[in-house]
Amino acid sequence: MSGILIQNVSVDYPVEGRGLRRILNGIDLEIEAGEFISIVGQTGCGKSTLLRLILGEEMPTDGQVLVNGRARHQPDRTCGYVPQRYSLFPDKTVLANITFGLEVSEFGPFSLFNPSRPKRMREFRAEALRYLRRTGLNEADGRKYPHQLSGGMQQRVAIAQALILKPPVLLMDEAFSALDPGTRTGMQRLIKELWRESGTTIVFVTHNTREALCLGTRVIALAKDSASERGSSVALDISVPHIDFDSGEEEIHRLVHHVESATIPLPEPVYN
Amino acid sequence: MLWKDSAATSRRFIISVALLFPAVLIGLHMAMFPYVGAFFLRFFQFFDKIVALSLLPIIFIAFGIDELSKIMLIVIGVTPTIILDTFNLSKGVPSEQVVKAFTLGAGDFAIAYRIVFKQILPRVLNSIRLNLKAVMLFLFAGEMIASTDGLAYRIALLRRHMGMDTIIPYVLWVALLLFLVDLGMNLLNRKLHPWFRET
Numbered sequence: 163m164s165g166i167l168i169q170n171v172s173v174d175y176p177v178e179g180r181g182l183r184r185i186l187n188g189i190d191l192e193i194e195a196g197e198f199i200s201i202v203g204q205t206g207c208g209k210s211t212l213l214r215l216i217l218g219e220e221m222p223t224d225g226q227v228l229v230n231g232r233a234r235h236q237p238d239r240t241c242g243y244v245p246q247r248y249s250l251f252p253d254k255t256v257l258a259n260i261t262f263g264l265e266v267s268e269f270g271p272f273s274l275f276n277p278s279r280p281k282r283m284r285e286f287r288a289e290a291l292r293y294l295r296r297t298g299l300n301e302a303d304g305r306k307y308p309h310q311l312s313g314g315m316q317q318r319v320a321i322a323q324a325l326i327l328k329p330p331v332l333l334m335d336e337a338f339s340a341l342d343p344g345t346r347t348g349m350q351r352l353i354k355e356l357w358r359e360s361g362t363t364i365v366f367v368t369h370n371t372r373e374a375l376c377l378g379t380r381v382i383a384l385a386k387d388s389a390s391e392r393g394s395s396v397a398l399d400i401s402v403p404h405i406d407f408d409s410g411e412e413e414i415h416r417l418v419h420h421v422e423s424a425t426i427p428l429p430e431p432v433y434n
Numbered sequence: 435m436l437w438k439d440s441a442a443t444s445r446r447f448i449i450s451v452a453l454l455f456p457a458v459l460i461g462l463h464m465a466m467f468p469y470v471g472a473f474f475l476r477f478f479q480f481f482d483k484i485v486a487l488s489l490l491p492i493i494f495i496a497f498g499i500d501e502l503s504k505i506m507l508i509v510i511g512v513t514p515t516i517i518l519d520t521f522n523l524s525k526g527v528p529s530e531q532v533v534k535a536f537t538l539g540a541g542d543f544a545i546a547y548r549i550v551f552k553q554i555l556p557r558v559l560n561s562i563r564l565n566l567k568a569v570m571l572f573l574f575a576g577e578m579i580a581s582t583d584g585l586a587y588r589i590a591l592l593r594r595h596m597g598m599d600t601i602i603p604y605v606l607w608v609a610l611l612l613f614l615v616d617l618g619m620n621l622l623n624r625k626l627h628p629w630f631r632e633t
Contacts, residue, residue, distance in 0.1 A: 219533055237536035248530040253552045253629055262548075263538030271544035307629040327538065 165363060166193040166216055166331065171225035173211055185211050189225070191382065195330065198357050198364045200378030202371050202421065207384040209367045213335050216365060217241050230330055239267065242324030242362075246336040249320030250308040256319050257304040260290035263327045293322040297352065314345035318352070325356060331363045339368070350377055371418045383421055435588070436607065442583040443573065444611075446501065450508040450569055451562065457513040458558050461520025466546040475521070478514045486511030487575055494580060504576030511572040512565055519561045523554040556623050556630040563619045566612060 168191040174182040185208040193199050203209050214220040215227045218234035218241070226233055229240050237243065250259050264286045269276050294304050297318040308316055317337055324332055334353070338346045354377060357364050368374050374381050464471040464478075486507055493510070497503040527550050535545045577586035585608055592600050623630070 217533065217537070237533050239537065239539045241537055243534055243537040245530040245534065248528040249534065251531060251535075251549060251553070253627065262535075262540075266535075266541075266544045266548065267539035271541065271547055309629065323538070329537070 165195040165197070165230070166191070166365070167226075167228040167231075168192070168212075168215070169225050169228075171215060171222040171227060173208065173215070173220070174223045186222075186384075193363060193365065195363050196361050198354075198377060198379045199366065199382060200374030200380070201365065201367045201382045201384065202369065202374040203384030205369060209369070209384055210335055212384070213333050213365065213367050216331070217243060217333055239263075239327055240330060242327065242329035242332040244317065244320045244324055244332070244334045244337045246339050249337075250316055250323070252308050254307075255304065256294070256299070256306055256308065256311070257287055257290050259308065259319060260293060260304075260323045260326055261286040263323065264289070267327070290322070290326060293326050294319070296356070297322045312345070314341050314349060317341065317349060321353065321356065325360060325362070328360070329362065331365065334364065334366045336367055336369070338373070339370070346373075353377065371421050375417050375421065381421060436604075439583055439585045439588050439604075440607070440611070442581075442587075443577065443585045443608075446504055446573055446577075446584070447569065450505050450512075450573065451566070453505065453509055454513060454516050454562055454565075454569075457516040458520045461517040462524050462546060462551055462554075464517070465521045465524030466542065466550060471521070474517075478517050478521075481510075482514035482518055484510070486572060490575070490579065499580035503580065504573060507576045508569050508572045512568050515565060515568075516558075516561060520554065520558055523557050523561075524550050527553055556627040559619060559623045563616055563623075566615060566619075570608070570612060 168189055171186060171189040172184060173186040174184050177183050189212065201209050201212060211220065215222055216229060218227075218229075218237045221235065232240075234240065250256075251262065254262065261283070265283065268282060269279060291301060291304060294300070299315060299318055299322075303311065303315065303319075308319070311319065320337070338349050341349060350373065353364070353366075356362075366374070366377055368377075460474070464474050489510060490507065493503050493506050497506050531549060531553075532545055535549045540549065573584075574586035577584040578590040581587040585604055589601050589604050
């Protein structure tokens with residue numbers, strides 16, 4: 163089975179001296195291959211935890227997470243990842259950042275003396291340049307270090323870095339949250355275009371409902387679990403008509419209100 | 435005499451600084467591989483608190499009074515600090531970078547050497563640079579007690595004869611040498627890591 167299957171997943175975190183706090187409670191979610199899913203919810207509701215479960219960085223307390231039909235215990239190439247900060251390796255140029263995945267996958271950690279390395283690296287660089295141009299940057303940008311780029315440019319490189327490996331799933335954790343509104347809109351349009359071209363499944367975590375609605379083909383809202391009253395979150399698969407960046411403001415406002423009214427503010431956590 | 439003493443002290447100094455680099459690798463492995471860290475961390479935290487000069491008699495008995503004992507004094511005095519500093523710097527690399535590297539297909543060794551080590555290297559070099567004075571201090575202690583040549587040996591020897599006309603130039607010469615090494619390492623660090631200065 164392709165796509166992502168989240169079955170009855172719960173996550174507890176130990177809180178020093180206060181027992182366990184349940185963050186997520188009985189989450190069931192099925193994401194088809196090629197979907198663009200937005201996960202939205204208030205700060206602290208467990209959006210990033212859910213992303214880390216899909217990534218394989220964390221294990222659920224109960225239930226299971228399958229990506230392409232397989233449970234994973236460590237992040238790997240199955241899922242590309244674009245975090246909000248620290249997306250790029252600061253010691254490498256932009257081109258080296260993009261080719262890193264290709265290089266390390268083919269040659270392993272110590273590749274300097276491999277005879278086929280120079281030829282393959284030329285091919286990797288050409289491929290990286292193609293991706294760099296596709297994300298709106300040029301060859302001169304490729305020679306720069308990440309700190310010489312703006313925040314928006316850095317995230318463009320991070321997307322190219324992840325997509326060059328053609329991962330079946332791309333996970334984006336508040337990837338545009340630190341950008342100014344103008345740059346953010348540009349990045350949203352870019353990721354939508356790249357999604358249409360690549361057919362990659364994208365899971366996009368954001369606290370911005372408007373962004374979630376404009377990007378996702380489906381919106382999952384994490385909200386208070388009213389049944390358990392323990393402050394944990396459940397996933398609400400909110401059915402909304404598809405809107406785009408050019409949809410009318412009134413329509414967008416109405417849908418934002420619809421989604422936000424479904425996500426009741428989280429109460430103070432209860433510890434057991 | 436000055437050149438002969440400078441050469442003797444420099445030789446010991448260079449060997450001692452070279453021996454600090456394995457310490458960097460130990461610190462890196464302790465941070466990147468939890469079982470290595472679990473095994474060594476407490477030991478080095480305790481080892482770091484031992485006053486190296488208090489071990490001088492034991493070092494002279496165990497390693498004799500020739501070159502090895504002077505170098506061991508420096509190793510015992512400075513390496514735990516470098517190991518623990520490297521450990522902390524490695525742990526300080528954002529977890530996003532490690533997760534990102536995993537998603538790009540890197541394994542544990544690729545992450546340790548190609549992501550974490552490269553990112554901490556300029557800071558480690560800075561740390562070594564700032565510890566050069568401690569290296570020299572331990573080297574001087576060793577030379578003053580058991581040596582037949584070296585800058586500290588000469589200072590200790592002339593002290594008995596109140597030879598200030600030689601001692602003061604020697605002290606200034608040592609300071610100048612250390613200053614130049616510091617400057618050189620700083621320049622090398624900037625040259626090797628052009629990305630570091632501005633981050």
